Amino acid sequence: MKILLISVNRERMPFPVFPLGLAYIAKALREKGHQIEVMDLCFSQEISVDLNQTLYQFQPDLIGISLRNLDNLTYPASVSYLQEVEEIVGICRQSPSLRLVIGGSGYSLVPQELLRFLNVDFGIVGEGEEVFLQLVRSLEKNGVISPSPHLLVKEKPFPHLTEGARVFPIRSPDRSLFKTHRYLEEGGMGNIQTKRGCPFSCIYCTYPLLEGKRTRLRKIPEVVEEIHRLTEEGIDYVYFVDDIFNYPPSFAEALCREIIRRRIDVKWSAFVHPGFLTQSLLNMMKEAGCMGIEFGTDSGSSRMLENYKKSFTQEDIIRSSKICSKLNVNHCHYLLFGGPGEDEETIEESFQLMDQLDPTAIIAMLGIRIYPGTEMEQISLSQRIISQDDNLIYPHFYISPTLKGRLSEMISEKALTRKRWIVPGLEINITQNLVEQIRKFRIRGPLWELVGRMKKPRLKPLA
Numbered sequence: 001m002k003i004l005l006i007s008v009n010r011e012r013m014p015f016p017v018f019p020l021g022l023a024y025i026a027k028a029l030r031e032k033g034h035q036i037e038v039m040d041l042c043f044s045q046e047i048s049v050d051l052n053q054t055l056y057q058f059q060p061d062l063i064g065i066s067l068r069n070l071d072n073l074t075y076p077a078s079v080s081y082l083q084e085v086e087e088i089v090g091i092c093r094q095s096p097s098l099r100l101v102i103g104g105s106g107y108s109l110v111p112q113e114l115l116r117f118l119n120v121d122f123g124i125v126g127e128g129e130e131v132f133l134q135l136v137r138s139l140e141k142n143g144v145i146s147p148s149p150h151l152l153v154k155e156k157p158f159p160h161l162t163e164g165a166r167v168f169p170i171r172s173p174d175r176s177l178f179k180t181h182r183y184l185e186e187g188g189m190g191n192i193q194t195k196r197g198c199p200f201s202c203i204y205c206t207y208p209l210l211e212g213k214r215t216r217l218r219k220i221p222e223v224v225e226e227i228h229r230l231t232e233e234g235i236d237y238v239y240f241v242d243d244i245f246n247y248p249p250s251f252a253e254a255l256c257r258e259i260i261r262r263r264i265d266v267k268w269s270a271f272v273h274p275g276f277l278t279q280s281l282l283n284m285m286k287e288a289g290c291m292g293i294e295f296g297t298d299s300g301s302s303r304m305l306e307n308y309k310k311s312f313t314q315e316d317i318i319r320s321s322k323i324c325s326k327l328n329v330n331h332c333h334y335l336l337f338g339g340p341g342e343d344e345e346t347i348e349e350s351f352q353l354m355d356q357l358d359p360t361a362i363i364a365m366l367g368i369r370i371y372p373g374t375e376m377e378q379i380s381l382s383q384r385i386i387s388q389d390d391n392l393i394y395p396h397f398y399i400s401p402t403l404k405g406r407l408s409e410m411i412s413e414k415a416l417t418r419k420r421w422i423v424p425g426l427e428i429n430i431t432q433n434l435v436e437q438i439r440k441f442r443i444r445g446p447l448w449e450l451v452g453r454m455k456k457p458r459l460k461p462l463a
Contacts, residue, residue, distance in 0.1 A: 001136055002035045004060035006051075006092075008085050009042060009068040013424070013432050014447055015187035015439070016042050018180065020241065021104055021128075022066045023173030028129040030174060034136065038177040041088070043186075051091050062099050062139065063092050064132065065120065067106040071395040074425045075338075075367035076408060078395045081106075082117070089118050101135060103128040105210050109371055110393045112158050117393060123152040126164025126210065127196070164210055170196060170218045172226045180233065188444045189269075190235040194223050194255060198243050200311045202298075203375040204339070204368045204398075207243045217251055224258045227266055237267045237291075237444040244296075245270035246277055253281060256288035267291045269446055274320035275312035282327055292360075292446055293324055297333040300353030301346035308339055309375070314353070321357040330360040332448045338367045338407050340379055342400040351414050354421075361448035363422045364415065366407055367397030416457050422448060427460040434461045 005026060007019035019040060029036050037058045044050045065088070071080045092100055103124035107114050115123040122145070124131045131150045138145045147153045150165035170193070184190060197215040198207035227238060246252040259266070269292035282290075295317070299305055302314045317333075324331040335350055354362050370380050372392050380386045380398050390396055399407055408426060415421040415428050422429045430447075438447060 001062060001140060002037075002058065002060045003029055003062045003064060003136070004054065004058055005029075005036060005038045005064045005066065006088065007038070007040045007042065007066050007068070008081070008088055009066075010044075010084065011069065011072060011081070012042070012186070012435070013072065014430065014435055015189075016183055017068070017187070018175075018178065018183045018191050019066060019068065020173055020191055020193060021068070022064075023175050023178060024127075024129055024171075025064065025066070025103075025132055026177055027171065027174035028133055029136070032133060032136075036177065040178055043179070043182055047084075047088065048091060051088065052094075055092070055095065060098065062101065062136065065089070065092075065100060065102040066104040067102060067114075068104050070106045070109065070393060071369075073369050073395075074365070075369075075395075075397045075399075077425050077427070078397070080394055082393060085118060089120060093119070099139065101132070103132070105206075108164055108210055109206055109373075111152055111162050113391060113393050115152050115154060115158075119154070121154050124165070125150050125152065125162050127167040128165065129167050131165045164212065166196075166212050166216070168216050170216060172222055180230075180235065184235055184237070185442065186439055188439065188442075188446070189237040189239045190230050191239050191241045192223065192227060192230075192268075193241050194218050194245070195242050195251070199247075200244075201309050201375075202311075203307075203309050203379065204336075204371070205243075206371050206374065209371075209373050211243075215248065217248075220251075220255050220258050223255060224262055224264065227259065228262065228264055231264060231266050236265075239446075240268060240270035243271060244273045244276075246272050246281060249276045249278070249281060252276075253284060256281075256284040256290075259288040260284075265289070267444065269294065271296060272320075273312065275316040277320040277323060279323050279327070282323055282329060286327060286329060290329065292330040292332070292449060294446070295320065295331065295333045298336045299339075299346065300335070300350035302349075304339060304342060304346045304350075307341040308336070317353070318357065321359055324359070325357075330449050332361040332363060332446070333357070333359050335362060335364045336368060337364060337411055338397075338399040338403060340383075340398070340400060341402075342407075343402045344410070347410060347414070351418075355418070359420070361420050361422060363424070363448060364411060366411060366423070366425045367399045370396045370398055412459075416459060419457055421457060429457055429461060431460055 100120045101122040102120045111125045149163045195217045196211040272293045
């Protein structure tokens with residue numbers, strides 16, 4: 001079958017993200033002998049022209065659409081991506097005989113609502129490598145396609161329960177149809193996934209919904225071989241896209257040992273859990289090429305850490321941050337302001353802790369994006385932040401009622417008196433234009449590493 005795979009993600013802030021999920025789908029389909037064409041719209045200047053040209057030249061039998069995110073997750077500068085996705089579906093629908101299937105993490109969060117809204121024939125919930133193949137086999141046989149918890153069919157009643165499909169073992173993706181170098185040049189790094197699944201229970205997080213609560217580990221030799229292939233193609237900096245790189249710690253250690261043993265020359269950064277970082281592990285990570293660490297800290301307040309149901313303590317944050325400083329490893333703390341129970345006291349605690357730790361950078365996000373199926377949704381309903389009628393395919397944010405509309409002003413006032421703070425929603429030390437200008441210098445790695453070099457904080461720099 002001739003199958004066109006379309007990545008609709010066009011977000012470039014803070015950098016364009018390689019469509020890794022679609023590369024896994026491409027691998028599964030090509031191995032079964034299907035003729036595949038990939039259309040990555042991230043760098044398209046004229047979507048309608050480019051898509052119509054591809055449809056005319058390739059003449060696909062089936063189109064697969066990958067939706068990575070619903071919106072940019074940035075309050076108060078929130079942007080929904082759905083109008084653009086509607087336009088893409090509309091162009092594909094100009095050929096009435098074409099069947100459309102949609103999947104991806106963004107789709108899987110609200111699958112029933114999006115299938116109705118976007119007028120697509122089929123929807124794959126969760127990891128699509130195996131479900132997509134099953135759908136193609138059924139279409140080739142002209143057989144009856146029955147809905148399942150993992151596969152929704154537009155013309156048929158939706159199953160009572162939808163849940164994400166899980167794949168095991170997780171294999172390597174096929175990047176050969178994608179412009180990987182474009183992502184390196186404009187995004188500063190490639191990306192690697194070593195595992196799926198998250199056993200933790202943060203109240204807002206979608207990882208357990210999308211990937212399950214059981215951690216599924218890839219084979220370390222396969223991961224390292226994938227890194228090696230990227231370096232042979234000229235990719236000299238990678239980002240580990242796992243929600244937590246260093247869990248389980250034994251797996252992270254074994255991965256680093258294998259990179260060191262094979263003498264792979266690559267620089268990398270990753271998201272790290274502060275509760276599982278030790279000095280010995282960080283030393284090994286450095287030897288394996290680690291250049292930067294991102295902590296999903298969320299708050300410097302012990303009360304807020306409990307409210308978010310984080311699996312680490314304030315003491316863990318302090319200890320792990322000090323280890324990074326001692327070993328001269330660039331590190332960044334991600335903070336969420338405005339969650340349940342947030343008030344002036346807890347905000348001040350977060351700022352004071354960051355003043356004490358003095359990391360390379362702090363990235364602050366305002367409000368908590370509410371997703372269906374999370375504890376955050378239930379809290380928001382009980383406090384009447386949202387109602388049952390609100391459609392969560394569009395961005396809705398929880399902001400603590402205690403703050404009474406003062407959150408943006410409070411964070412702006414405090415962040416602008418300090419260096420090293422990035423607040424995307426308020427354009428403090430970051431704008432799209434600034435990012436584009438910086439990328440012209442072909443800088444590798446995350447841009448937050450540059451913030452510490454700024455002489456003073458700036459509101460809307462290079463706007």
